[in-house]
Amino acid sequence: MAGDTRPLTIWAVSDGRAGIEAQVEGLARAVARQRPAEVVLKRIAWRFGLGRLPTSLNPGAPTLLAKGEIAPPWPDIWIAAGRATLPLSRRQRRRSGGRSFVVQVQDPRMALDAFDLVIPPIHDELTGPNVFPILGSPNRLAPDKLSSELARFADRLAPLPRPCIALIVGGKSKAHDLSEAHARNLARQIAEAVRAAGGALLVSFTRRTPAAAQAAMRAEFENLPGWIWDGTGDNPYFAFLAAADQILVTEDSTNLATDAAASGKPLYVLPMSGHSPKLARFHADLAARGVSRPFGGVFETWTYPPLAETERAAAELLRRFDAAR
Template sequence: MSCWIVTDGSAGMEIQGIGLAEALGLEFEVKRIVTKAPWRWLPPQLWINPLSLLDKTGDVLLPPWPDVLITCGRQSIPASLAIKKANGAKTFTIHIQTPNSDASKFDLVIVPEHDKLRGDNVLVCEGALGRITPEKLHEAGKKFQETVSHLPSPRVAVLIGGSNRCYDMTEDVMKDLAAKLEALHDEVKCSFLVTTSRRTGEENEHILKSALNNVPHQLWTGEGENPYFGYLALADALIVTSDSVNMVCEACALGKPVHIFELPGGNAKFNYFHKRMRDKGYTRPFKGRLEQWSYPPLLETQKIADEVRVILQSRQK
């Protein structure tokens, strides 16, 4: 079956759609749309002819329509509703995350457990969907093994996000994290495999680089081939900033110790998510030291994909 993944291009949304499509074994196209003002601020039901309101700086959505349409994020909802109206039952629509519209308008909605939406067409996953599989980790580990072989063990992957609507990654916060990493190295002689995000910011990256200057590490800030999967595969433990559900869930797909570095901020959903992850034994707070524990890897994407596959097959009969 043909498949489109439609988002506004946000990495966290796109990754969830791609992860689901890959787990379903679908050939897919990624469509990154740009919505125009004032429509982007309005509820989906108020959009008039949504497909004509997409800015041409992004992808334009034109027939032939896909067999499966996966959307994530509120900006993609009007497009999903319009394609469903145009193609009816020929396009199976899946929306990831709670929509700001009537959930019954989609064939299927997939929400994280910390969202409250429930219903006959709603599947619930633990955290966020992602692209990690044991096979991908194995291949990435082999690929990047030589590049980190000079770094002493234990190797600690440090996944750093940044400021968003709920959390603040200030320079003081980065200085605190950097100081804790230096102290951790001094205590256990570990090395670090560090990645930052677009939200981290240049000044925060500069603080991090300066702090790690005399500490064995690799730091990826976006240049060259992305070693993210390789770092996950080759790490003995992980430290993850609290601002990203995606990063936390990807880290927990390994079954390795995941330490959460709390940023200032949060909200009810984030607080519930982090408490649940702690209570279920996936994560612990990062208090400046490494702890050891284990748990079954969190591989929700394949579980959800298996449920979706059954639903798709039942519709084809």
């Protein structure tokens, strides 16, 4: 509304899974960096097994939620991701009387006219007048995030020998897996390269990393300088990206590669068992832009502009939001 100078209200809605919430929170906070706004995280879950039904069969009534309150006053901007949010997102414009500008991150795999804006990854190959594809996925890497996180963990990271190599390990998904044997082989290659470079290794596993794969990799890395985060205490994930001279990520996750690419550091992609055509297109795009390379056992240095797709998506969101008022 013209002349309205109050801060925007933004709801970032997800089922609370780390990778999904990171996308909606990252986009919401990018909008808030470009315009004053209050960001509220909403984590939802459905009663009676409704979350397992096709979206068209879920009535989407907030009273049927087992977790999360969805009630007025409605936000100016609704940003959601994940299947669990779709029954709510597709009704939010009507429910709010048109107050909420409804944004869905990822391909909703349904009619797009329920949304004001859909922000899928380019590799989904989704098109439409209200579609704004980006490379990868939105993330929480604000311009000052890396420096502030590095400062938090400086006592542990600053004394380490260079180069520092960050290794971010995914795991089992619909398309990929990380067996104990494959994890051990990868770890041996990485350990040899770190020793040859005379540097240190910073390792972060995800919730999807199988226990056997973790154990195999830890065994190979135990005598190297560095830090293998054990999942306790404050998470040094962003500090690892900030401290790194080179970053390795497994190929199973868009989020991991997007975060690494936002740092501007040389990025190596590690192969896993299985194959995803969509992720293959994503990694091919990163490689074509000079962001990533396959790991060949030797650490190299190259440069590229840090990936800033979240900021670009936030600017487009606000442009369309203003046009709709």
